[in-house]
Amino acid sequence: MNKRPMEATLRFELRLDTVNKIGEHPLIMVLRIAGQRKKVSTGVKLFPELWNNENQQIITLTGKIKDKLTKKYKEHLPTKNQLITWQNDLLNLKNQVIGIESRYSLDGKAYSATMVVELLKQLKTPKVKKDEPSNQIFALIDEYIKENEHTRAKGGLKIYSCLKNHLQNYHAKTKTSIRIDEIDYGFMQSFQNFLIGWEKVHKTTKNVKWLTNITISKQLSTLKAFLNYARKRGFKVNDGYKDFSIKRHKLEVIALNQMELNSLLDLDLTSNKRLDQVRDVFCFSCVTGFRYSDLVQLKREHIKEDEIRLTVKKTKEPLIVPLNIYSHEILRKYNHMETPLPVISNQKFNNCIKELCERAGISDPIERIRYRGAEKISNIYPKHKVISAHTGRKTFATLSLEKGIPAETVMKITGHADYKSFQRYVKVTEERKRNEMQKAWGAPVRNLAIIENSSQKK
Structure with a gap:
């Protein structure tokens, strides 16, 4: 027996008259049988750019399209796998309608759009509930x-x-x-x-x-x-x-030593206004401990005589930072401006800092170690390559400790809430003290036999 041709017509439509808070529109199936029209929810919500109405399908998320839509919808953009799953769901829904109509046709029964929709509701599989x-x-x-x-x-x-x-x-x-x-x-x-x-x-x-x-x-x-x-x-x-315990690996502390900071402060940048301003903002961080986010929000109202008072953006805690000869001089240089400091965007700032530090000859080799599971991955970089805006804050902490300021005082200035997170700076300065001592006075000889042999030769 030959099957009757399918009498129902169906199309998928994106409801542009309905939209949620992130910009998605519900995708519905419109079913027409013998003049009767019914709308069926597919459970799929899409951004308009993801639906091809002419081809009646969800578009393929290529790299170029993804980059464009990510800028607009950010983390709300569905994954490529999710879009494929939804497209398969639409195909399954269409096949279910074909199957229902074929069943009615084989039985020789009259049917309507309402009857098909009712059967669709009954055919919802447990898989949906499991998901x-x-x-x-x-x-x-x-x-x-x-x-x-x-x-x-x-x-x-x-x-x-x-x-x-x-x-x-x-x-x-x-x-x-x-x-x-x-x-x-x-x-x-x-x-x-x-x-x-x-x-x-x-x-x-x-x-x-x-x-x-x-x-x-x-x-x-x-x-x-x-x-x-x-x-x-x-x-x-x-x-x-x-x-489940989480093993945490600590990042190395990248900070400038006093000689490197001096090389930045003494660098002649009279012919390069851009780098001159970046140098001032970065060095201001090095001598105050401010994060980039707080340099951006710094206003004239925050400067009270010989100190700065503001609420830290990250912790929402009030902070008081005394001015010193360096920070005071940098602020005085920009008295003519509406804002206290000429801060540029974070990305541009980081790029300029690397260029600035390279000009200052801050290029000692730095080893960066990262782990991927048990695999150790080590890379050597010139120091200026690994310096960023946050290096200023780390520089202030390490140099302040080396200058003899008590850890509790430095923590008050930087806004560190607990000693555990601050402790790595102390370890860095102890290591630096040891290196400087051995550099100036020579490393201790661990093997006494070497000393005895040396004495006998003399």
Whole structure:
């Protein structure tokens, strides 16, 4: 028996009259049978640029399109795998309609659009329900970001967006659902292994970018913090994740020594106004301990006679920093300006600092060690290559300690809340003291036999 041709016509339409807060529109299926028209939700929400109405399909997220849309939608842009999954869902929905109509046709029964829609609701598979817990964790991360967008710095919330992306990639690769109540020790171990193996090829440079253990540790600790938040919100959380310990690798402290700072201060930049201003702002950080984010927000009202009083952007804590001969002179140089310092964008500032330090001859070899799982990756760079805006704050801490200022006082000036995070600066200065002592007076001879042989020869 030949099947009757399909009498229903269907199209997918993006509802441009309805939009959510991040700019997504619901995608619906419009079903027409014998003059009757019914709208069916697909459960898919898309940005307009991701839907090709003429071809009736979700567009392929190529590198060029992704770069363009990422600038507009940032962390809300769905992954390539997610778009493929949605396209498959649309195809399955269309095939279900074809199957329902074929069944009615074979039975010789009359049917309407309403009857087809009712059967579609009954055919919803358990797979959708199983996926809901995974979607729940992603939705809760979005909710956390939204709740804290006015009380936390953007940088502090960006790590949660990164966590969501990595969890989505893990979900897509392993094909396993991620339930809040099933994240235990085993999941933490599996997720850590996934992050160690994670890598991304940059098409523009053909370079492979991978995550260091430092970044991985941050992701895992953020996941733990998020699960604590979920528990407070009343969600059932598996306590197994608490038993997973996170190994943290400390970053080396890159700071200028006094000779290098002097070389910057003495550098003749009369013919280069751009670098001259960058030098002043950077050295101001070196002699006050201010972060770049606080240099940007510094206003005339914050300067009170011989000190600066402002609320730190990162910690939201009030801070008082006394002026010294260097910082006072730099501020006096820009008395004619509306703002106290000529601060430029962070990226341009970092690029100029590297150029500036290279001109000043700050090029001693620096070893940077990173770990990817158990793999140690060591690279040697000239020092000016690894200097950034944050080096100013580190320079102030290390040089202040070397000049004899007590650690408690330096912490008060820099705004460090606990000694544990500040301790690495103390270790750096102790090592520097030892190196300078041995450089000036010679390293101690550990083997007494060498001393005896030397005496006998004399």
